[in-house]
Amino acid sequence: MESRCENCIIRQFNSLRAMSKEELKKVSDSKTTKTIKKGEPIFEEGDKLNGVYCVRNGISKLSKLSANGKDQIVKLASKGEVLGQRSVISQESTNLSAIAVDDMEVCFIPKESITNTLQKNPNFTLEVLRHMAHDLKEADDVIVNISQKTVKQRMAEAFLYLKNNFGEDADGFLALTLSREDISNVVGTATESAIRIISEFKKKGLIHTSGKKIGIKDERKLLEMVEGF
Amino acid sequence: MESRCENCIIRQFNSLRAMSKEELKKVSDSKTTKTIKKGEPIFEEGDKLNGVYCVRNGISKLSKLSANGKDQIVKLASKGEVLGQRSVISQESTNLSAIAVDDMEVCFIPKESITNTLQKNPNFTLEVLRHMAHDLKEADDVIVNISQKTVKQRMAEAFLYLKNNFGEDADGFLALTLSREDISNVVGTATESAIRIISEFKKKGLIHTSGKKIGIKDERKLLEMVEGF
DNA sequence: TTAAAAATATGATATTTATCAGTAAATTGT
DNA sequence: ACAATTTACTGATAAATATCATATTTTTAA
Numbered sequence: 001m002e003s004r005c006e007n008c009i010i011r012q013f014n015s016l017r018a019m020s021k022e023e024l025k026k027v028s029d030s031k032t033t034k035t036i037k038k039g040e041p042i043f044e045e046g047d048k049l050n051g052v053y054c055v056r057n058g059i060s061k062l063s064k065l066s067a068n069g070k071d072q073i074v075k076l077a078s079k080g081e082v083l084g085q086r087s088v089i090s091q092e093s094t095n096l097s098a099i100a101v102d103d104m105e106v107c108f109i110p111k112e113s114i115t116n117t118l119q120k121n122p123n124f125t126l127e128v129l130r131h132m133a134h135d136l137k138e139a140d141d142v143i144v145n146i147s148q149k150t151v152k153q154r155m156a157e158a159f160l161y162l163k164n165n166f167g168e169d170a171d172g173f174l175a176l177t178l179s180r181e182d183i184s185n186v187v188g189t190a191t192e193s194a195i196r197i198i199s200e201f202k203k204k205g206l207i208h209t210s211g212k213k214i215g216i217k218d219e220r221k222l223l224e225m226v227e228g229f
Numbered sequence: 230m231e232s233r234c235e236n237c238i239i240r241q242f243n244s245l246r247a248m249s250k251e252e253l254k255k256v257s258d259s260k261t262t263k264t265i266k267k268g269e270p271i272f273e274e275g276d277k278l279n280g281v282y283c284v285r286n287g288i289s290k291l292s293k294l295s296a297n298g299k300d301q302i303v304k305l306a307s308k309g310e311v312l313g314q315r316s317v318i319s320q321e322s323t324n325l326s327a328i329a330v331d332d333m334e335v336c337f338i339p340k341e342s343i344t345n346t347l348q349k350n351p352n353f354t355l356e357v358l359r360h361m362a363h364d365l366k367e368a369d370d371v372i373v374n375i376s377q378k379t380v381k382q383r384m385a386e387a388f389l390y391l392k393n394n395f396g397e398d399a400d401g402f403l404a405l406t407l408s409r410e411d412i413s414n415v416v417g418t419a420t421e422s423a424i425r426i427i428s429e430f431k432k433k434g435l436i437h438t439s440g441k442k443i444g445i446k447d448e449r450k451l452l453e454m455v456e457g458f
Numbered sequence: 459t460t461a462a463a464a465a466t467a468t469g470a471t472a473t474t475t476a477t478c479a480g481t482a483a484a485t486t487g488t
Numbered sequence: 489a490c491a492a493t494t495t496a497c498t499g500a501t502a503a504a505t506a507t508c509a510t511a512t513t514t515t516t517a518a
Binding site (some may be wrong): 089146 | 243296301321347350354358362363365366370371372373376377378417418457
């Protein structure tokens with residue numbers, strides 16, 4: 001396992017690539033690696049973060065608890081994503097919890113390495129800014145989707161999203177297996193509703209399942225459903 | 230009307246304040262002022278923007294059209310906000326339309342002034358980044374709200390939001406008067422549903438109305454409703 | 459391995475919200 | 489000032505979704 005940031009391939013996927021050699025060395029010297037087991041939190045809503053977390057392996061769900069006790073999953077983060085950046089930048093406590101969906105490996109980078117670089121290296125700052133601009137655009141899209149599409153459409157969309165972002169395994173199932181509850185929290189619906197729609201999609205031949213694993217069978221029809229046909 | 234950016238008070242509210250004197254002078258020399266009438270667009274979804282728009286006066290709604298022809302309003306921007314920043318930063322066409330809710334006055338700033346400064350002045354970039362981090366946090370909150378709260382709760386929240394952000398007039402009505410349709414587009418519901426809930430709130434003594442103007446009568450109860458009591 | 463716990467599944471029903479149809483009121487342009 | 493148009497409103501109904509109850513399957517842990 002590579003332990004020097006300078007050589008870490010993950011870096012290619014995130015803003016750290018805009019750091020200079022020396023900056024990267026500092027990060028590397030100050031970082032620590034952590035293992036997080038499935039279901040455990042990396043950090044929780046309201047925490048004050050002392051740094052950011054760079055995902056090396058596994059998937060994390062970023063979610064927020066609502067008054068009625070249900071989680072809303074705002075984003076699923078995988079290899080190369082940096083968690084907690086926003087809180088560190090705005091110097092506020094996080095508004096989201098990050099919980100491992102898989103067993104995970106993450107690097108913790110103390111905030112000083114980040115904030116120092118933000119103040120000195122415009123390239124890095126710009127790179128982070130571009131990432132954040134992208135995230136904001138995605139968030140806007142989610143807002144429009146949730147408020148304008150039916151639960152059925154959002155379910156179809158979620159399956160396509162999971163396929164496009166996390167791929168399929170050898171047997172044609174979605175590589176990222178989420179519990180029915182997590183699926184419902186991504187889509188923003190009741191767990192029973194999500195389960196019901198999974199059954200319906202199965203009957204219609206749009207997907208197939210095996211235990212909690214789900215595979216996409218008719219991508220075209222799912223896409224049509226998302227578009228509203 | 231002040232026409233030099235260096236002296237423009239609006240600047241105090243946005244990231245332009247992190248610019249140096251020379252940078253600001255360039256902006257000032259290249260900017261143009263535009264008047265936009267109520268209902269007219271500043272830019273529309275899909276446009277490629279050649280710059281950003283700094284709001285001097287009036288309110289703009291940032292919205293996105295869905296497949297079924299209904300708009301979702303993602304944000305209401307007022308004095309001091311800079312529109313189109315995200316698109317300019319990520320060099321993509323906009324995903325949102327900006328339409329004047331009021332008569333407006335905006336300054337158009339060509340993107341070169343912005344992108345040059347972004348590359349050279351880390352303070353400015355950091356300032357923009359902080360703003361964007363804030364916007365992203367707000368967007369996450371909107372996502373959770375929409376998916377976890379009822380239409381009634383979101384309506385209550387919308388009224389409180391309008392009061393807190395745009396204030397009240399001398400007669401105790403919300404200073405920003407939106408059409409019922411715009412309200413429904415902020416909340417993400419059918420216009421009829423929004424109207425129905427307005428009637429209900431009126432009966433319950435939570436708000437009062439006069440024509441399309443709405444005033445808050447019982448803030449405490451509205452707050453309780455948002456929290457789910 | 460087996461009992462207990464958790465997750466998945468399905469039916470019945472209630473609630474929320476949207477849609478359609480039509481009327482009343484307000485705004486606009488002449 | 490007035491007809492035309494848009495916006496606001498209300499009722500009836502349909503559709504979508506949540507909730508509650510309960511059964512079944514899967515996973516977990518002793």
